Amino acid sequence: MAHILVVDDEMNIRKVVREYAEFEGYEVTEAENGMEAVNLCHENTYDLIIMDVMMPRLDGYSACKEIHKTKQIPVIMLSARGEEYDKLFGFEIGVDDYVVKPFSPKELMARVKAVLKRSKSDADSAKPDRYAFEGLEVDISGREVYVNGQKASMTPKEYDLLFYLVRNKNIALSRDKLLEEVWGYDFFGDDRTVDTHIKMLRNSLGEYRKFIVTLRGMGYKFEAN
Amino acid sequence: MAHILVVDDEMNIRKVVREYAEFEGYEVTEAENGMEAVNLCHENTYDLIIMDVMMPRLDGYSACKEIHKTKQIPVIMLSARGEEYDKLFGFEIGVDDYVVKPFSPKELMARVKAVLKRSKSDADSAKPDRYAFEGLEVDISGREVYVNGQKASMTPKEYDLLFYLVRNKNIALSRDKLLEEVWGYDFFGDDRTVDTHIKMLRNSLGEYRKFIVTLRGMGYKFEAN
């Protein structure tokens, strides 16, 4: 059954959620703050995260953003009444649903069920995590790239960009799309920034730069089987 | 922009929702009860339905079920506090989200935005994006065209023009329509520019130029199955 990560600084909340979730047959892991959640997510995989917005150390939004850089895990946010502005904001960060505190555990479980159902149907089209194109190996969750067997050292953006390109290989991607997906919806800079990173990425890939194709007037594409 | 159907027997609710939705740039249609909503949906297409649970004539759940028999339109339900059982039920009927009355219009709009975003990305992945006409293959998402198995290299405008023609195959398209859709509403040049690009596109397509038909006095058409 599904494995849920519950992140809240209040122990009572965690306890209530755990109780109901376990009753429904889910496996539960707890974390006390955003930082802890991020670390747990680096090492483990969860099917869903239920996370409070307000927490010490690292708040829910920032944690969500951070986690989504490497893993595509659905998130349900818990927030206190009156945080409406944050709400409007949150849906764009990749929060799948909201539940307002104080919440009814039954309602929360209904939403958990709904979100898991959605993400399951997404996951059916799940993508592999490791790719090899001739002498270029790309290990997404391990965040490593090998060029002819030798580990390539790249900057964070180069990794993110390459991984996004590879996950969407053979699909034409505009600069705007790349900015939105790799840099985030909140990047307001120049779209030529993409070009510069493509340049650096190409250098890092050496002979395998050939996989990154320029689509004039449009953007770029990772072209390979 | 998206077209929303608001279904509620209370005129005041409809009014408030309409006001906020129109402010956000959505087009709004109203219905007073489930029966009316079902009839409207048979004749028109909406991008989203916001519907009350409790209504005379035909309640929200039944209406939702009925509509989903023929169309896959996302639904946000409005319900009064304390209808938890119904909630649990609703997610299984195909309700995409719930908002409890009395609701904050801002919150409702945030959910509208989120639901539309989800349904849009569903729709995008469902759309066929690859076409084959005899020896002519057109891969829109990959931005590639093959003529007898060999990749054709074309200019950006040629791709855009071909993709638009193919997506609207068997439909007569005037030069003005093409200019507006392919060049953009802000192009103020000569109509005959289209001719030149059609010429180049035909050359790129080789023997499959035959699919691009001239409609004298009118424009062009991509004619194929």
Added chain:
DNA sequence: TAAATATTTCACAAAATGTTCACTTTTGTG
């Protein structure tokens, strides 16, 4: 806090593409 890394912006040249225009060819019509 300084040093080291990363990221973003910028400017410029080279290359590719887009637009217009004049001329030719085709088509429809009386």
Added chain:
DNA sequence: CACAAAAGTGAACATTTTGTGAAATATTTA
């Protein structure tokens, strides 16, 4: 068949786009 209007075409010229090195900022690390 002659005519006029519409469409096809090649080439000149204008514009846009991209790759790139380097400078300016920002961020992370020691």
